[in-house]
Amino acid sequence: MLKILAALLLVAAPLSVQAAPVPRQGMVCANGPTFNLTASSGYIETPDGNSVLMWSYGAPNFQSPGPVLCVNQGDTVTINLHNALPDPVSIVLPGQSDVGGTGSAGLLAKEAAPGGDATYTFTASQPGTYVYESGTDPSKQVAMGLYGALVVRPAGHPDYAYDLATRFSGEYLILLSDIDPDLHHAVETGGTYDFDTLRNRYFAVNGRQFPDTIQDNGVSWLPNQPYGALVRVKPYNATGNPLPVLIRMINVGTLNHPYHPHGNHLRQIAQDGRKLAVSTEHFAETIASGQTLDYLFSWTDQDSWSSGTNPFPPSVANPDYRNLTFVDGNTWYSGSAYLGAKGTLPTGTASQNVCGEWYFPWHSHALNEFANYDASFGGMATLLRVDPPAGCSSVAGSATILAGTLRSGNAAALAAADSSYYQVNAAGTSTDWYGGFAAVPRGSANLVATYTGHNSVSGLATQLSYYRWSTSSWVALGAATAIGTSDVTVTRSVPADAISSQGQVRIRVQTTGPAGFFTSANLLKLTYDAP
Numbered sequence: 001m002l003k004i005l006a007a008l009l010l011v012a013a014p015l016s017v018q019a020a021p022v023p024r025q026g027m028v029c030a031n032g033p034t035f036n037l038t039a040s041s042g043y044i045e046t047p048d049g050n051s052v053l054m055w056s057y058g059a060p061n062f063q064s065p066g067p068v069l070c071v072n073q074g075d076t077v078t079i080n081l082h083n084a085l086p087d088p089v090s091i092v093l094p095g096q097s098d099v100g101g102t103g104s105a106g107l108l109a110k111e112a113a114p115g116g117d118a119t120y121t122f123t124a125s126q127p128g129t130y131v132y133e134s135g136t137d138p139s140k141q142v143a144m145g146l147y148g149a150l151v152v153r154p155a156g157h158p159d160y161a162y163d164l165a166t167r168f169s170g171e172y173l174i175l176l177s178d179i180d181p182d183l184h185h186a187v188e189t190g191g192t193y194d195f196d197t198l199r200n201r202y203f204a205v206n207g208r209q210f211p212d213t214i215q216d217n218g219v220s221w222l223p224n225q226p227y228g229a230l231v232r233v234k235p236y237n238a239t240g241n242p243l244p245v246l247i248r249m250i251n252v253g254t255l256n257h258p259y260h261p262h263g264n265h266l267r268q269i270a271q272d273g274r275k276l277a278v279s280t281e282h283f284a285e286t287i288a289s290g291q292t293l294d295y296l297f298s299w300t301d302q303d304s305w306s307s308g309t310n311p312f313p314p315s316v317a318n319p320d321y322r323n324l325t326f327v328d329g330n331t332w333y334s335g336s337a338y339l340g341a342k343g344t345l346p347t348g349t350a351s352q353n354v355c356g357e358w359y360f361p362w363h364s365h366a367l368n369e370f371a372n373y374d375a376s377f378g379g380m381a382t383l384l385r386v387d388p389p390a391g392c393s394s395v396a397g398s399a400t401i402l403a404g405t406l407r408s409g410n411a412a413a414l415a416a417a418d419s420s421y422y423q424v425n426a427a428g429t430s431t432d433w434y435g436g437f438a439a440v441p442r443g444s445a446n447l448v449a450t451y452t453g454h455n456s457v458s459g460l461a462t463q464l465s466y467y468r469w470s471t472s473s474w475v476a477l478g479a480a481t482a483i484g485t486s487d488v489t490v491t492r493s494v495p496a497d498a499i500s501s502q503g504q505v506r507i508r509v510q511t512t513g514p515a516g517f518f519t520s521a522n523l524l525k526l527t528y529d530a531p
Helices: 138-144 181-189
Strands: 034-045 051-058 069-072 076-083 100-102 117-123 128-133 147-153 171-179 202-205 231-233 245-251 257-261 266-271 274-282 285-287 292-297 358-364 381-386 392-395 398-403 405-408 422-425 430-437 445-455 460-468 473-476 481-483 488-494 505-512 518-529
Touching (some): 051 181, 069 076, 128 292, 138 181, 147 171, 171 257, 231 245, 422 430, 445 481, 460 488, 505 518
Parallel strands (some): 034 076, 069 147, 171 245, 231 381
Antiparallel strands (some): 076 117, 100 117, 257 285, 257 358, 266 292, 358 381, 398 430, 422 518, 430 505, 445 518, 460 473, 460 481
């Protein structure tokens, strides 16, 4: 079990249009068809405390790698390049036809002199995943970081990679690169470098090395490396989650990289921006330098780890923390063998697990690349996060009566819809109590409160509310529901301001009726998509 600091993909702002909100994970494009790029230098941070000078195509500020340029099939694409570097630079676009341009004559493409400009135009005729990179002294300039991804989407179908058979629910970029710090130091100091002695010591995904790869997009402590690489999915479900995610893989490095995703096979659908006649499943893939590969990925709960059925034979006990060895006091394991459940961990062990999600490593199979300057684990690696099918959930851990008296039971009865109830006698004509939830992560989305219960009298109005911490007030969650003598389930969406700065949520249950009635609460649960 890997141990990392805290926990997918792109933050580049559109260059010619208003920037869209940046998600925590997942690829976000710089939308064209016109782009303004600046070739400039800046520093990136490595997890071992080092920093490395890089060159990059910024937009307009320095970032590594360059922004993901997204266009639609049929677009006339224009890339305006300004050069803030001391060497002439250019852009080549493998896979694109009839690229025109302005600038100084160069060997492979029009060049922008230091302080000068160049322009490149072409028609995006074929959907797919491509690269753009320097065509000037590429052994130096591409290695220094002058590269980025170009994505062409099928016209009118932003959720297709190529056609209906390649429809996806979300997309991720895995852009592989490698760094020889001796080259970068030589460029920084004006020294010499012998390319025959190339020895890469840092290996990156989306411009970061593990564990930085699993941080959110745009985290403040990596200002020049805006792209995370955490891949996040939910289990396949024929009705609730039928579509795979699209994994766009690119190798802009000088080496071929054997990349291996754990958790399930990937289905390759394209290579170098051209759809394959037959898709194939892959346990791992060696991605050649300069190559792009497109995959569809679904995670299937084949062994029923998310169901209530014990997947172990009756003679085998469910493993617990006493069966495990922890190398140190930090883990991504939830303490339970089940997806969406949390269990007990040894005292003093910190878990990065939010609500029983699962993590699988995706990494280079060349072990020297699974390191930061030879220190494991690091380098060319990220994680796959598999969330519970219904999202994260929490049950009320406490119950506080505002009006009425306890009849029987306790908050533990609210953990499941079963034969155990939390019962409150009315004070006059009402019962009024709330359930408390703890450790709900700030930034969680799509909160839903679920209440199941009944009353001793038919047709009583039951109102759910949440506590708004910013105003110290209760806010109704929709209209009241008539609940009688049989259990009724009520679900209500809950705003994000229900979560306190300490991760607490309170859901209130108020019922009115004749004097002497009582309320029997069976379940009070909160579900959410945790960040």
